Amino acid sequence: MNLFVSLRKDFERFCCRPEFVTNSRRLGVFGRSGSGKSTLVHFLAGLLRTGRGTIELDGEVLTCSERGIWLPPEKRRIAVVFQQACLFPHLDAGKNLLYGYRRTPAELRRVDPKELIEVLELGSLLDRDVETLSGGERQRVALGRAVLASPRLLLMDEPLSALDEGLKYQIIPYLREVFERFTIPFVFVSHSMNEMRLMTDEVVVMHRGAVSDQTTPDELARKRMRRTRVGYINLLTLGGGRENDGLWTYPWGGQKLLLSAGGPEEGLYELSSKDILLFKQHPEAISARNLLVCRVGSRFELGDRVGVELTSGSEKLIAQVVRPAADELGIVEGAKVFAAIKASAFRRLY
């Protein structure tokens, strides 16, 4: 997918002027609320007509104010999943699901409804009135409805924000599965760093209406480490765990990780860079249940903080220390360090 955007729209107190080019099939748009993310989505979908600029998708001009071009939303084949599922209340879940499919010419349909219903596990919901669905179910139907329209590009505007924390991460595997199976390029809009890292390959950062950065999600997370209270969030996918004395043991990078909040199935866990303690030598006995032997992969400086990339086998972790600590520990590339992590520092996301 190739997307070119250069727009300008003046509001009363704020000017939205996103400009970027991307080839990424999994693009993220990151920014706080009020940074112009939703305006961008409306522009891309053709729901906003006023304003100046150009939008090109795979060489086709969708909007160009100079040449007076504006393709109406139904001709763009760009579907949107909104923050609220926006299901049609007078249709049941099944009819909602097929709304876009029925309006897509047969030769353009690329997704088989049966297969999609299976992937999203919607089979039992089809006859239900949409008012009776739970938040997560509604969002799954909305996602399925958009995918079944076989769009050239799928826009997701904070699709998980209306869901509560636990549910949010339950939807992500569905999202990933759908996009892997049906290879639809998408733009994922969110203010959540974790969602960016789980869903996208490239991130456009919006700040006060303009693009302030365009980078990879991991790079962005590292840059933001200093500014956020939680530090850098390490995301670990762990599976094949065994329970022993109330703790779960997982294989990780040739070593073992012990977690208190584990489970038998594969899951995603987060660990803050602030919860990793570093030692130069092997401590004799510590209360933390994890003591990993790691190499320093790289070190990066952010003001008075130092980010330390630890490697073990093929796995990586980011820890953060203040500069004097880094000097005392002798943090240089290739150095050996011991990382201590409490078993309770890991938080299960799904």
Added chain:
Amino acid sequence: MDFSPSDFQAILLSAKVASVATLVSLPFGYAAAYLLVCTRLRGKAVLDGLINLPLVLPPVVVGYLLLLSLGERGWLGSLLAAWPGVRIVFTWWAAVIASAVVGFPLLVRSIRIGLEGIDEKLIQASRTLGARWYDTLFSVILPLSGRSVLAGATLMFARSLGEFGATIIVAGNIPGVTQTIPLAIYDYTNTPGGDRMALLLCLVSIVISFTVLLLNEALVQRFRRSRS
């Protein structure tokens, strides 16, 4: 019951006039409300004012203006006179037109409130899923405004049943031809000893109105049930 034949005719005519006026107005009322709510039309305020004018004008004024334009020398009347045998003034069609004009603002208002209550995001979702504007109108907007259409139609029907001022001027008060219930009651109250009949017709009026209200409520309930 000792209704005279002309009383029965008045009752039937009232029902007929109110029904026809409401049914004929429905598509126009819906179109007007749609234009006012869902489009970016210029001069919306003027259109809105024109539609609502009969609501604030005395019905007698509306009737008189209708008489002037529909009469033989009026601009509409002279156009219609081109067809032989077409005459509107002092026929039951005049009563229909008078009821339609006076009840129209009520119909548009109700539908408008319904349309304004539809979440714009639903309309946007339907468009991005490949529906053209008329497709969205029939597959999303119309089904979601069903209740407001029903409410508007009920209101308009009730208003038409009671129409007096405009009707008496443009349709006259001809027993058996253009005399509706309110006009018949008016006649009885001007006749010595007509109080009893006037009261009876009032009762009929109440029964019809109440039946319409009950019918409306039943339909609304059905709407709700079919959606849940």
